[in-house]
Each structure stands twice: as structure tokens, then as C-alpha cells.
Amino acid sequence: MSRYLHLANRLKEHIQMGYFAPGDRMPSVRQLAAEHGVSISTVQEAYRVLEQDGLVEAKAKSGYFVALPKERIARPKESKPPQRPMDVSLWEDVLAMLMGHGVEAVCEFQHAMPDMTSSTLKPLLKNIYELNRHRPQDGMSYGHVQGELGLRQQLARLTATTGCQLDPEDFVVTSGCQEALSVCLRAVAESGDVIAVESPGFYGAMQAIKAANLKALEIPTDSRDGMSIEALKLAIDQWPVKAILVTPTVNNPQGYVMPLHKKQALYQLAREYDIAIIEDDIYGDIAFEYPRPKTIKSFDEDGRVLLCSSFSKTLAPGFRVGWIAPGRYRDKVTHIKYVSSSMCPTLPQLAIGNFIRQGGYDRHLRTMRQTYRKARDAMLKAIEQYFPQGTRVSFPEGGFILWVELPEQYDATKLAEQAKEQGIILAPGQMFSATGKYRNCLRFNYIDRDAATRLKALAALGEIFASMGPVKP
Amino acid sequence: MSRYLHLANRLKEHIQMGYFAPGDRMPSVRQLAAEHGVSISTVQEAYRVLEQDGLVEAKAKSGYFVALPKERIARPKESKPPQRPMDVSLWEDVLAMLMGHGVEAVCEFQHAMPDMTSSTLKPLLKNIYELNRHRPQDGMSYGHVQGELGLRQQLARLTATTGCQLDPEDFVVTSGCQEALSVCLRAVAESGDVIAVESPGFYGAMQAIKAANLKALEIPTDSRDGMSIEALKLAIDQWPVKAILVTPTVNNPQGYVMPLHKKQALYQLAREYDIAIIEDDIYGDIAFEYPRPKTIKSFDEDGRVLLCSSFSKTLAPGFRVGWIAPGRYRDKVTHIKYVSSSMCPTLPQLAIGNFIRQGGYDRHLRTMRQTYRKARDAMLKAIEQYFPQGTRVSFPEGGFILWVELPEQYDATKLAEQAKEQGIILAPGQMFSATGKYRNCLRFNYIDRDAATRLKALAALGEIFASMGPVKP
Incomplete structure (x- = not known):
């Protein structure tokens, strides 16, 4: 058998075995050539065979992807938010969700909490337990204003895998990513300034924009590859945009990974117009692709990117350990972080630092992926x-949430009310816009409870849809 | 012996035994009458005897106080800050202190950390240990947006002893008092607004004013009884003051307790001018007076007082458990708290809630007083x-810090540099003003290390003073 056919068969096997799932990016031509000791053209031939067989699809500038089954449900089209800066509303909706639903829930699709039942978390809990037992005094004192060095060292190491060259002193530890985003917004913008955001986008960031008396400018966003760079450019030409806040790697709520060339284009545009970028990478480490996708920060030559993340989605939100790599804004970020909540508790930082150093974090991520x-x-x-x-429905390339767009005549809020009567809790889509768009949309997590319970809950939702009568053409 | 002489002798004994210390408020006439089953006039006679003996001093509208020894060093006079709103500076000084001194310290007088060596803290550590061991999953999840109910119930009970009638839903738990102050400032004021503050005042509050783009208006403050109500009124007449931020009960840095009638007058003034009051009560529970002094919040009839506190000074700062009773600002405070750092970690809240319920908190406070x-x-x-x-030097009526005003020719920053060479770390006073006043002042804690070490360090400071030559007349 010729070399390229041999390679094509191997790759077919891997796809069929599920090593690569539908929608996954395949290894690059260069990578496969190196791994298999063959020429570039051999790999290209092999991919051509897979493409003819309908097993992979080529995407311009992005490489080869495992083909989606043909009957696959369609993805949401690029969004069309109002093209002007808006005051953020919808806090009442967010608060109602945060305050809880008050019913005996069968399945809670509304939240974005990770699966915390994996045994790979045990070494972390052991670290916390041991620190609490043997170093209670450390846990009672104020820590370092930028966060514990032991953790910041590990952050420097971790971010190296995302293409960044950062030192421990380039980090500021925060109370989760929410504080990170809030501090960054206050560091780069002043009352009345305009922030460009994805649409749909994370409600916590929208509400932080509101609280800082800023305005949100929602940019058309595609469920496959994120914010439209063209639309962003038009918006920046028209409005005095002070910063761009994006979640490009495993987006919330859609789950896409913005391709690297688009990340680079976004950075170049921000640089051209001298605008800051707040990059929310909270889900980045649980992208399904391995090694994980690079960040916009990896292109940052002049410190304009404030990279934000936390361990809330990869480990557990209750630890409240997040961080910022604030680039040129470090002094201001340190000031605002200090006045916002002083230092962060030391023991969770030390425990997570140890867990990463011991290899527990990488092991846990492998399992969670x-x-x-x-x-x-x-x-x-x-x-x-x-x-x-x-x-x-969006096609997540990582994480545990996705975005559903129902036919337009459905009202997600009403649907959520009906579902709640059966103990099924939903997150209506309007919270994910500044001004109540996406009334026919919902964000779901696909990890609450167990697989059978989820399936049953989705079947029950199906019955509710059926009871609502047929969809008008 | 007549009843009043008998009572006078008993009180003398108690003062000589140290049950009441110099400067302490004595029990009220009414209280003593009830306790000893004698008439009001008998108690008044007894106090007259003690006054004649120079053992107590009467203060108008405040009652009787144990007299200070005649040779007692003088207290700082009422401060005279510039009477106009100012941008806060001095962050570099604060940051330098927060970043640490980098030397092997003999005694650290600069910080405001409580004594955390008391065995009365052990039941709290046991609670934390048990919760971490038996309920790790609870510690990993998001908690309630206003804080854990178990803690808020105890806060409602505790604040009842300060004269407040509050329900658990009237509280919002925060990451320490720093977050409480920062959130409150953002809830009541907008960019450019003026905040009236004590002078000297807490640098963390000053820096929060800076970070929120507000201006500080320092009000003349007396080291015996706090902010001048007359000066405050003049300032409010002249400038558009949006809020008054005060630490009236065991002030930082001076340690005074504002008398109750002044607290009431401050509230009435704020009401008259429709201004919010942010009341920092972080040291209130460790006032030496028992039962502890009432808060300004206790007069609050229309919800304009935002009472802030934390367990950082009473238990340990590392737990980062603070709270706000935000009155009429609850919705806005909840919003800003949520966007600032999302929910607080649950386990420390539950542990402290248990500790209070079990009586451990009261026991600990008794010891610490x-x-x-x-x-x-x-x-x-x-x-x-x-x-x-x-x-x-100020005369603290609670807590563990005091304020020293050196003769004017001393430069506290230079003194701090010299002291540091001997491992003695000092906090120069300028951080406690918006604009670098108090260059001849210092804040000291009197609880770092052990008594003998402190004494030795103070003697060493004495040598430094001597080496600086005699004070000019």
C-alpha cells in the first residue's frame, strides 16, 4: 500500500474510534508529516482521500476538520445586534437566575458549573485539607497583593502553553474571573466609554459594563468562529470604542473557538486603532483540541491585551481563584484589584498551585475533555x-455549554416557566445581550446531573414543544 | 457606712483592680442603680466622691470616665486638612507597604492584623477543618448571591446588640470590609462626586475613592471624639458632598469612639442634606466598652446608612469574610457586589456562622478585649x-492601633527608613490623608510579636530619636 493510503487508513481508524470527534480540528499537515516521518505531500494526499470519503472538511486557513454527520442540525447564523452603544439592562433576569428557582429540580440546564465529581479532583481536595490542617495560620493572614508566588509561578508555566511568555510578576490573582473582568473594565475605561462585546455574550461581563457606567456595543458574531472582524472595524470607525471584551477560546455561550488567524486579525485591528483587548479565557483550558488553542494574548507585542481567567470552569467555582495577566495595565489593575477586595485568601491559591505543580491539573483536564x-x-x-x-444549535469545541436558537415564534422565557413546572431549569437567551435580544434562544449546559437524567429532561422538553403546537412555516 | 460610700469604695476597688482602665467609660448611673439595688441619687453621690478623689471624670452627655493619669502624654489636636475636595494620591506609599519591606523584621508596627494566637480561635479552625473534610462539594459550588443564610442569620443577631433591627435579607456578604467599602462607594456615588472623610482616615477607603474616580473632602477630626460635626456642616454647605464615609467606633487610625450624641447628630445632618453615610464598623466589636457602642446605623430610619464590617480584625483577615447592611441601597449594592467578584466562598462563611452560633465569637471577643x-x-x-x-498620641478605646503625632520637625518617612535598618517596620502617616499630610505622624499597632519584643523595639526607636538630636523649641 502506498504511504498516503496507509496514513489515510490510520486516520480513518482514529476518526472511527472516536479519537477525533465530529467538528474536531485534525492535526496539521506539518504535524502529521513530522509524527509519521512522511513528506508534506504524502499527508496532503491522505487528507484528499479522507475529504473524498466525506470524513473530513477543509476550512480556509484553518486546516482540516472531522466532518459533521450530514443530518446534523444547523448552526445559528451570524447575529445582527443593533449597531450602536447601549446601556445594559436585564439585571433583573440575571438576579432572578442567581437567586435560584425555588423548586425541586430534575435537571438544571441554566448554570455553567463544571462536573466536580471526577476522582481527578481528589488530590486538590487533599491539598486543601492538608493546608488547612497544618498551616491554618497561613490561611488567616493577608497574602501577597498580586497573589501567592507559588500559584503565579504555575500560571507563568501554564500560559506558556497558550503561546505567552509571562513571568510570575506579570499576574494579578483575583476572586474568580468575574473580578478579573470587572477590574480590567475599570482599568481601561471610564464612565460613559464604549466597550465592544460579542453578541450573544456572557451576562456577567455585560453587567460589569453596566456597573462601571459603560456602554456595550454588541458586534455581529458567528456561531462558528466568533466576532466579525469586518463588523468590528466598521463599529470602531463609527464609535469611540475604548476596549474589546471577547471570549474567543470556547466562547460563552456558544462554545466556538475563534481561528488563530482571526485572533491575530483582531489583535492587529486593536493595535491599529490603539484599543485595549480584554480576553476572557476562562474555558480555554478545556478546549477539546490538544494542545489547547493559543490566545489573542500570544500575539501581544505591546501589552494591550488583558488576559483573564480562573479555575472556576476547570476545577470548581467555589474556590474563587481567578487571575489577570494585565500587560501594560499592571499598575492600574493592581490598584483597582486592591481597593476592590484587598488580597485573595492564600490557602486555595497555594492548594491549586501545588495541584498544578504535581501534575494533577493536566490529568484532570485530560479526563474532563x-x-x-x-x-x-x-x-x-x-x-x-x-x-x-x-x-x-452551536457546536461547542470545548467546555460544557451550548447555545440553542429556536424558531422565532418561541418565547424562551415562557418556555422556561413551563419547563420549571416539571423541575427543568433553563437559562433564557436575553440575558446574553445588552438589551433583551435572543428571546427565542437559550443557553444549556450539557453536564448537570447524569446522562440519563439529561436525556429524560430533554425528552420532557420535547413534549412541551409538541404541546405548543406545530411551528408555523 | 452610708450606701453611697459603700458603693464608692466598691467602684474604687474595681478601678484599682483594673476592671476599668484609664479612659474607660464607667457604667451609667441607671445601670449601677439597678445592679446594686440602690437609688439614682445614691449612685450620683458615689460618683461625686470618686470625682473628688480624681478617679473619674464627668464628660457632658457621655457619663463618667476613669481618669487618665495626670502625667499622661497629650492627645493630638483636631486636624486641619485643606477644606476642599481633592484627588487622592499616595498609592505608591500604600503599595510599597503592601508589597512588604523585604527585611528580617524584629517588630512590625505597620500593619493592622489582629492577634491570631488566642486559643479561643481553635473552635473556629475546627469548624473550617470539619467543613473542608466533610463537605468539600459545598465548598466547590457557587453560594447564595447575598451570602450564606447561616451567616446572615448570625449577623442579624449580632447587629441587634449594636442597636439595629435587621433581618438576614438585609445583608450582603463581601470579600472583607475593603470590598464592602468599595461596593458602597460605587453604589452611592458617580465619577467626580465628593465623599467626606475623616482626617486622618483609613488609606484603603481613600484608595477606593481614588479608584472610583471620586474626590475626597477631608473633614477636621478630633482624636478624642472624631469628625467635627460643625466642620462637616460647613463643608456640606460649600461642596456637593454625596456621601460621608466614617469609622466612628474604634476609629482607624486613632482608636476613638465617637460619642453617641455625635453619631446621632451626624445622622441628622446627613438626613437634613439627603446624603448617604457609609459607616465602617470593622473594629466596633472590639471596643473595650461592654456592651459595645451603638452604631450610627442604629439611628437609621430611612435606610441611608450603609453599615460595613468584616471579621478581619476580630477573627482573621485571611478568611476575607465581610458584609454590608446597605439599607435602601440593597439592590444596587447586590448588583455591584455580584459584578465585582460574584459570590463569596461558602465554607468560611458557614464556619464563621457556626462559630458565632456556638458562642465562640463572644468568648473570643471577651479575651481579645x-x-x-x-x-x-x-x-x-x-x-x-x-x-x-x-x-x-491618640487614646484607643478599642482595637489594637493608635496614632502618634511627633513634633513637627520629624519626618516619619525618614524615621521609617532608619527604623527599618534595625528591623523595625513603621507606617508613616501620610497614607492616612488624601494628599500627603501628616508627614510627622505614624500609625502603630500595639499587638505585633510579644510585649517584651515590642518594648525593646520602642526603646530602639527611642535611641533613633535621641540620635536625631534635641527637639527645637
């Missing part, structure tokens, strides 16, 4: 089966 | 002995 990918595939299948015709 | 009072007396004596003639 598998768990979440499997859960995503089951979720997509169930949505296809139970949701009304015309439903569109 | 004794510890701190004894340490204060030793500190005042040492300052009198070792510090240059003309030094003035």
Missing part, C-alpha cells in the same frame, strides 16, 4: 431528536 | 518613656 466531549455529542443528538424543526 | 487593653496601656507607657518631648 473526554467527559465533556461525550456529553456534547449526546446533547446535540438529543436536541436534534426532541427540539422543534428549524432549531439551530 | 482584655489582651488589647493591656497591650494599649503598655504601649502608651512606652511611648511616653521613649518618644521625644512634644509627642502626642
Whole structure:
């Protein structure tokens, strides 16, 4: 057998074995050539065979992806938010969700809490337990104003895998990513300034924009590859945009990974117009692609990117350990972080630092990637089966949440009320815009409870859809 | 012996035994009458005897106080800050202090960390240990947006002893008092607004004013009874003051307790001019007076007082558990708290809630009051002995910090540099003003290390003073 056919067969096997899942990016031509000791052209030939067989799809400038099954439900189209800066509203909706639903829940699709049942978290809990037992006095004192050095050293190491060259002193530890985003917004903008955001986008960031008396300018965003760079440029030409706040790697709520060339273009545009970028990378470490995708920060030559993240989605939100790599804004960020909440508790930082150093974090991520990918595939299948015709759904390339766009006549808030009567809790989409768009949309996590319970809950949602009558053409 | 002489002798004994220390408020006439089953006039007679003997002093509208020894060093006079709104500077000084001194310290007088060695803290550590061991999952999840109910119930109970009638839903738990102050400032004021503050005042509050783009208006403040109500009224008449930020009960840095009638007058003034009051009560529970002094919040009839506190000074700062009773600003405070750092970690809240419920908090406070009072007396004596003639010092009525005003020709920053060479770390006074006043002042804690080490360090400071030559007349 010729070399390229041999390689093509190997790759087919890997796809069929599920090593690569539908929608996954395949290894690059260069990478495969190196791994298999063959020429570039041999790999290209092999990919051509896979493409002819319908197993992979080529995407311009992005490489090869495992093809989606043909019957796959459609993805949401690029969004069309109002093209002007807006005051953020919808706090009442967010607060109502935060305050809890007050019912005995069967399945809670509304939150974005990771699966915290994996045994790979045990070494972390052991670290916390031991620190509390043997170093209670350390836990009682004020820590370092930028965060514990032991953790910041590990952050420098971790971010190296995302293409960044950062030192421990380039980090400021925060109370989760929410504080990181809030501090960064206050560091780069003043009352009345305009912040460009994805649409749909994370409600916590929208509400931080509101609290800082800033305005949100929602930019058209595609469910496959994120914020439109063209639309962003038009918006920047028209409005005095002070910063761009994006979640480009495993987006919340859509789950896409913005391709690297778009990340670079976004950085170049920000540089051209001298605008800051606040990059929320909270889900970045649980992208399904491995090694994980690079950040916009990896292109940052002049310190304009404030990279924000936390361990809330990778480990557990209750630890409240987040961080900022604030680039040229470090002094201002340190000041605002200090006045916002003083130092962060030391023991959770030390415990997480130890856990990373001991290799526990990487092991945990490996497990979670598998768990979440499997859960995503089951979720997509169930949505296809139970949701009304015309439903569109985003295709997450990591994490544990996705975005559902129902046909326009559905009202997600009403649907959520009906579902709640059966103990199924939903997150209506309007919170994910500044001004109440996306009334026919919902964000789902696909990891609450167990797979069987989720499936049953989705089937029950199907019955509610059926009871609402047929969709008008 | 007549009843009043009998009572006078008993009280004399108690003063001589140290049950009441110099400067302490004595029990009220009404209270003593009830306790000893005698008439009001009998108690008044007894106090007249003690007054004649020079053992107590009467203060108008405040009652009787244990007299200070005649040779007692003078207290700082009412401050005279510039009477106009100012941008806060001095962040570099604060940051330098926060970043640490980088030397092997003999005694650290600069910080405001409580004594955390008392065995009365053990039940709290046990609670934390048990919760971490048995309920790690609870510690990993998001908690309630206003804080854990178990803690808020205890806060409602505790604040009842300060004269407030509050329910658990009237509280918002924060990451320490720093977040509480920062959130409150953002809730009541907008960019450019003016905040009236004590002078000297807490640098963390000053820096929060800076970070929120507000202006500080320093009000003349007396080291005996706090902010001048007359000066405050003049300032409000002249400038558009949006809020008054005060630490009236065991002030930082001076340690005074504002008398109740002044607290009431401050509230009435704020009401008259429709201004919010942010009341920082972080040291209130460790006032030496028992039951502890009432808050300004206790007069609050229309929800304009935002009461802020934390367990950082009473238990340990590392837990980062603070709170706000935000009155009519609750919705806005909840919003800003949420965007600032999302929910607070649950386990420290639950542990502290349990500790209070089990009676551990009251027991701990009883011990700490004794510890701190004894340490204060030793500190005042040492300052009198070792510090240059003309030094003035505040007389703390609680807590573990005091304020030293050196003769004007001393430069506290230079002194701090010299002291640091001997491992003695000082906090120069300029951080406690918006614009670098108090260059001849210092804040000291009197609880770092042990009593003998402190005494030795103060003696060493005395040598430095001596080496600086005699004070000019």
C-alpha cells in the first residue's frame, strides 16, 4: 500500500474510534508529516482521500476538520445586534437566575458549573485539607497583593502553553474571573466609554459594563468562529470604542473557538486603532483540541491585551481563584484589584498551585475533555431528536455549554416557566445581550446531573414543544 | 457606712483592680442603680466622691470616665486638612507597604492584623477543618448571591446588640470590609462626586475613592471624639458632598469612639442634606466598652446608612469574610457586589456562622478585649518613656492601633527608613490623608510579636530619636 493510503487508513481508524470527534480540528499537515516521518505531500494526499470519503472538511486557513454527520442540525447564523452603544439592562433576569428557582429540580440546564465529581479532583481536595490542617495560620493572614508566588509561578508555566511568555510578576490573582473582568473594565475605561462585546455574550461581563457606567456595543458574531472582524472595524470607525471584551477560546455561550488567524486579525485591528483587548479565557483550558488553542494574548507585542481567567470552569467555582495577566495595565489593575477586595485568601491559591505543580491539573483536564466531549455529542443528538424543526444549535469545541436558537415564534422565557413546572431549569437567551435580544434562544449546559437524567429532561422538553403546537412555516 | 460610700469604695476597688482602665467609660448611673439595688441619687453621690478623689471624670452627655493619669502624654489636636475636595494620591506609599519591606523584621508596627494566637480561635479552625473534610462539594459550588443564610442569620443577631433591627435579607456578604467599602462607594456615588472623610482616615477607603474616580473632602477630626460635626456642616454647605464615609467606633487610625450624641447628630445632618453615610464598623466589636457602642446605623430610619464590617480584625483577615447592611441601597449594592467578584466562598462563611452560633465569637471577643487593653496601656507607657518631648498620641478605646503625632520637625518617612535598618517596620502617616499630610505622624499597632519584643523595639526607636538630636523649641 502506498504511504498516503496507509496514513489515510490510520486516520480513518482514529476518526472511527472516536479519537477525533465530529467538528474536531485534525492535526496539521506539518504535524502529521513530522509524527509519521512522511513528506508534506504524502499527508496532503491522505487528507484528499479522507475529504473524498466525506470524513473530513477543509476550512480556509484553518486546516482540516472531522466532518459533521450530514443530518446534523444547523448552526445559528451570524447575529445582527443593533449597531450602536447601549446601556445594559436585564439585571433583573440575571438576579432572578442567581437567586435560584425555588423548586425541586430534575435537571438544571441554566448554570455553567463544571462536573466536580471526577476522582481527578481528589488530590486538590487533599491539598486543601492538608493546608488547612497544618498551616491554618497561613490561611488567616493577608497574602501577597498580586497573589501567592507559588500559584503565579504555575500560571507563568501554564500560559506558556497558550503561546505567552509571562513571568510570575506579570499576574494579578483575583476572586474568580468575574473580578478579573470587572477590574480590567475599570482599568481601561471610564464612565460613559464604549466597550465592544460579542453578541450573544456572557451576562456577567455585560453587567460589569453596566456597573462601571459603560456602554456595550454588541458586534455581529458567528456561531462558528466568533466576532466579525469586518463588523468590528466598521463599529470602531463609527464609535469611540475604548476596549474589546471577547471570549474567543470556547466562547460563552456558544462554545466556538475563534481561528488563530482571526485572533491575530483582531489583535492587529486593536493595535491599529490603539484599543485595549480584554480576553476572557476562562474555558480555554478545556478546549477539546490538544494542545489547547493559543490566545489573542500570544500575539501581544505591546501589552494591550488583558488576559483573564480562573479555575472556576476547570476545577470548581467555589474556590474563587481567578487571575489577570494585565500587560501594560499592571499598575492600574493592581490598584483597582486592591481597593476592590484587598488580597485573595492564600490557602486555595497555594492548594491549586501545588495541584498544578504535581501534575494533577493536566490529568484532570485530560479526563474532563473526554467527559465533556461525550456529553456534547449526546446533547446535540438529543436536541436534534426532541427540539422543534428549524432549531439551530452551536457546536461547542470545548467546555460544557451550548447555545440553542429556536424558531422565532418561541418565547424562551415562557418556555422556561413551563419547563420549571416539571423541575427543568433553563437559562433564557436575553440575558446574553445588552438589551433583551435572543428571546427565542437559550443557553444549556450539557453536564448537570447524569446522562440519563439529561436525556429524560430533554425528552420532557420535547413534549412541551409538541404541546405548543406545530411551528408555523 | 452610708450606701453611697459603700458603693464608692466598691467602684474604687474595681478601678484599682483594673476592671476599668484609664479612659474607660464607667457604667451609667441607671445601670449601677439597678445592679446594686440602690437609688439614682445614691449612685450620683458615689460618683461625686470618686470625682473628688480624681478617679473619674464627668464628660457632658457621655457619663463618667476613669481618669487618665495626670502625667499622661497629650492627645493630638483636631486636624486641619485643606477644606476642599481633592484627588487622592499616595498609592505608591500604600503599595510599597503592601508589597512588604523585604527585611528580617524584629517588630512590625505597620500593619493592622489582629492577634491570631488566642486559643479561643481553635473552635473556629475546627469548624473550617470539619467543613473542608466533610463537605468539600459545598465548598466547590457557587453560594447564595447575598451570602450564606447561616451567616446572615448570625449577623442579624449580632447587629441587634449594636442597636439595629435587621433581618438576614438585609445583608450582603463581601470579600472583607475593603470590598464592602468599595461596593458602597460605587453604589452611592458617580465619577467626580465628593465623599467626606475623616482626617486622618483609613488609606484603603481613600484608595477606593481614588479608584472610583471620586474626590475626597477631608473633614477636621478630633482624636478624642472624631469628625467635627460643625466642620462637616460647613463643608456640606460649600461642596456637593454625596456621601460621608466614617469609622466612628474604634476609629482607624486613632482608636476613638465617637460619642453617641455625635453619631446621632451626624445622622441628622446627613438626613437634613439627603446624603448617604457609609459607616465602617470593622473594629466596633472590639471596643473595650461592654456592651459595645451603638452604631450610627442604629439611628437609621430611612435606610441611608450603609453599615460595613468584616471579621478581619476580630477573627482573621485571611478568611476575607465581610458584609454590608446597605439599607435602601440593597439592590444596587447586590448588583455591584455580584459584578465585582460574584459570590463569596461558602465554607468560611458557614464556619464563621457556626462559630458565632456556638458562642465562640463572644468568648473570643471577651479575651481579645482584655489582651488589647493591656497591650494599649503598655504601649502608651512606652511611648511616653521613649518618644521625644512634644509627642502626642491618640487614646484607643478599642482595637489594637493608635496614632502618634511627633513634633513637627520629624519626618516619619525618614524615621521609617532608619527604623527599618534595625528591623523595625513603621507606617508613616501620610497614607492616612488624601494628599500627603501628616508627614510627622505614624500609625502603630500595639499587638505585633510579644510585649517584651515590642518594648525593646520602642526603646530602639527611642535611641533613633535621641540620635536625631534635641527637639527645637
